[in-house]
Amino acid sequence: MDGARSLGGVEQIGDFSALVIRSRTQVTRDVLAAGKKLKVVGRAGVGVDNVDLDEATHRGIIVMNTPDGNTLSTAEHTISMMLAMARRIPFADRTMKAGRWEKKSITGVEMFDKTLGICGLGRIGREVARRAAAFGMKIVGYDPFFSKDAAEKLQIELVDDVDDLVKAADIITVHTPMTPETKGLIDKRRIEIAKPGVMIVNCARGGIVDEQALLDGLKSGKVAGAALDVFETEPLAEDHPFRAMDNVVLTPHLAASTTEAQENVARDVARQIADALRGTVVRNAVNAPSIDSQTLKRVGPYMKLSERMGRFLAHVARTRISRLEVAYSGLVCDNNLDPITTAAVKGLLDPRVSEPVNFVNARHRAKSRGIDIVETQTSEAKDYTSLITLKALLEDGGERMISGTLFGLDKPRIVNVNGIEAEVAPEGSIIMVTNEDKPGALGAVASKLGAHQVNIAEMALGRVHAGGRALTFICVDGDVKEQVLTELRALPNIVSVDLIVC
Structure with missing residues (x-):
């Protein structure tokens, strides 16, 4: 749509998932409010000062342009x-x-x-x-x-x-x-x-x-x-x-008015909107992490890792979070870290808030809830060539921490939770058990799961020291009812039980 005015007939926009505009169409607060199903506004061109970006971000609507085409x-x-x-x-x-x-x-x-x-x-x-x-x-x-x-x-x-x-x-x-x-x-x-x-x-x-x-x-x-x-x-x-x-x-605003440029921006905006609606990749977004195909190849696996780490942390934290610290070390620091951090924030908020959370509004949602986001990085690597650590500072003064890395090029792994080293792939349904390291503790857990017909696919264990606090990841097939978790928490030597769905 194009025209030196606000969009007319805004009631029709309620049925649209995407809107394609040129420079003279005004996408106002009212237009965005009418777009009940609107997910993307695509600008066939560069400038987006004709779009209310704050309102779009608040509503979780991606605003993208096509900076390369012209x-x-x-x-x-x-x-x-x-x-x-x-x-x-x-x-x-x-x-x-x-x-x-x-x-x-x-x-x-x-x-x-x-x-x-x-x-x-x-x-x-x-x-x-x-x-x-x-x-x-x-x-x-x-x-x-x-x-x-x-x-x-x-x-x-x-x-x-x-x-x-x-x-x-x-x-x-x-x-x-x-x-x-x-x-x-x-x-x-x-x-x-x-x-x-x-x-x-x-x-x-x-x-x-x-x-x-x-x-x-x-x-x-x-x-x-x-x-x-x-x-x-x-x-x-x-x-x-x-x-x-x-x-x-x-000249009358002709800089982008070549046959080639018009074809390029039309093709680019169509492809970008299609990709965004499919949920595959968001490119050239002005109010969200913008990732081209080459950058996505590099940071995509880290984004997947950090988002799943965020979901893990949301379950581990349990109480209100006042601050999220995201620390990077090693080779991951060679990349654009902004989309990786945003993915972590999205993962953290997804299980905790009722409003939709996406890569556009994740940081906005965190800020509105008083959660400060702090990012640090160091090129020095210790145990892993790349490591991401999320630390949540809780309003009650406590803190929770989780670290993760990539095995190979694209295999996410959780490697440390609250200082206890244990390795698990953040996929599917995982029961995380914290227990006293005493004989029979895990045997009782496995027996209880078996009694409820919950199949164990994989287990990973870690502990601080013999006889101390231990951590077990139990990957299971299918859903786990709350009654099962309640019975697990009542077993001897069990400190805590959390169900994490990645």
């Missing part, structure tokens, strides 16, 4: 706008069509040896940098989440502040999302500290460059030229001053 299209448009502005091509075209020959009065500037300042080094910003380097431009970049090593590989001089970029650049181009932090990023103050004759390009989102400040800079001569594809209000007003300025190049 990357090259937007980067090429940026370079095209830059060249058109620098060589004054649109103005020259107008004079020719008016029957004039203005050869002597139209003079441009070269790209070679000029400094290009790129605000935002995401996919599009990096592609612009690659193309600008081919023109022999010097490139200065600002992005607080981009490493200096990565910048050096792209021949980008990374600066620590937007002010430093503005002062150094002959041409400034912005490639950031539109957020409260980036609104008016290039404003009156920054235009004032820029080089005389600076040129400014915006093919990202309207409002990142303050239009009034830009207009003032163009009128004063401080800004030699501007190339704009996006605007604070779209469509651009017919009487807007930009339309009358010969040193301003304007």
